[in-house]
Amino acid sequence: MAYALEDEFGDIIGKARRGQNMSHAETATAAGISESDLSRMEKYTLNPTETQVYKLAEVLNLDGAKLLSIANEEWEPEPIQHSDDALEVITVSAPVGGWPVNAYILICKATNEAAIIDTAASPDQILKQLGTHKVNTTAILLTHSHSDHTDGLPRLQSATKCHTYIHKNEPKPRSAGKLQELEHSDIVKVGELKVTVLDTPGHTPGGCSFHTEKVAFVGDAIFAGSVGGPNISYQDEINSVRDNLLTLPDDVRLFPGHGPSTTVGEEKLHNPFF
Numbered sequence: 001m002a003y004a005l006e007d008e009f010g011d012i013i014g015k016a017r018r019g020q021n022m023s024h025a026e027t028a029t030a031a032g033i034s035e036s037d038l039s040r041m042e043k044y045t046l047n048p049t050e051t052q053v054y055k056l057a058e059v060l061n062l063d064g065a066k067l068l069s070i071a072n073e074e075w076e077p078e079p080i081q082h083s084d085d086a087l088e089v090i091t092v093s094a095p096v097g098g099w100p101v102n103a104y105i106l107i108c109k110a111t112n113e114a115a116i117i118d119t120a121a122s123p124d125q126i127l128k129q130l131g132t133h134k135v136n137t138t139a140i141l142l143t144h145s146h147s148d149h150t151d152g153l154p155r156l157q158s159a160t161k162c163h164t165y166i167h168k169n170e171p172k173p174r175s176a177g178k179l180q181e182l183e184h185s186d187i188v189k190v191g192e193l194k195v196t197v198l199d200t201p202g203h204t205p206g207g208c209s210f211h212t213e214k215v216a217f218v219g220d221a222i223f224a225g226s227v228g229g230p231n232i233s234y235q236d237e238i239n240s241v242r243d244n245l246l247t248l249p250d251d252v253r254l255f256p257g258h259g260p261s262t263t264v265g266e267e268k269l270h271n272p273f274f
């Protein structure tokens with residue numbers, strides 16, 4: 001079976017290196033390996049030795065043991081095991097621009113009201129699921145405005161006629177309606193569920209996560225075993241994930257924009273960025 005993580009060793013060291021503004025040459029010299037070997041490791045054409053993994057982790061401020069476990073393909077998160085009395089999460093995964101992307105539907109079981117989280121991973125499939133579950137959709141929540149998470153927004157707005165929410169610091173995507181702005185600790189109600197906004201910038205200026213009960217939708221802030229590309233600020237990304245997501249209870253399940261879901265506890269144990 002293919003290793004299921006969104007990012008593996010090469011992506012992880014590439015993101016850490018670029019996030020800390022280190023060149024190939026600088027990183028390779030500090031780690032005692034050749035520049036071309038480092039490039040090949042980032043492109044998955046050369047496997048690192050255990051010593052090289054630990055050395056690169058030290059140079060890039062990553063956790064060496066956790067990085068080695070991913071380099072050796074020894075860890076992936078446990079699949080979802082039990083359901084929740086208060087809510088249901090439906091995952092819609094589909095390729096966008098050639099790469100798999102996740103959108104989610106959060107359903108309040110008490111009222112059958114629902115929110116759509118991100119809109120690009122097949123609006124058709126999202127609408128089909130809403131119909132199958134016979135829910136009343138009351139909100140569209142956007143973790144960030146990258147097109148692989150927001151294409152499809154006008155279509156879903158027209159079909160559901162519900163409010164769309166996005167962080168106030170985030171560039172605004174193409175929209176068929178008014179966008180309601182959010183900030184850290186705001187609450188959006190989905191039926192009886194109180195969904196709290198958590199700032200998780202760094203991948204984008206106003207990236208945010210949505211937390212309720214034992215689930216959080218985290219966009220591209222954190223992936224199982226990795227983080228999203230630190231396009232705006234590596235330090236903001238690391239700090240906000242550490243302070244606003246990894247402080248949630250260990251059994252909170254994190255649903256990212258790419259790759260498998262994971263939990264706070266598993267990320268604390270296995271994510272080499274933390």
Ligand SMILES: [Fe+2]
Pocket residue numbers: 144146203220228
């Ligand atoms: Fe993104």
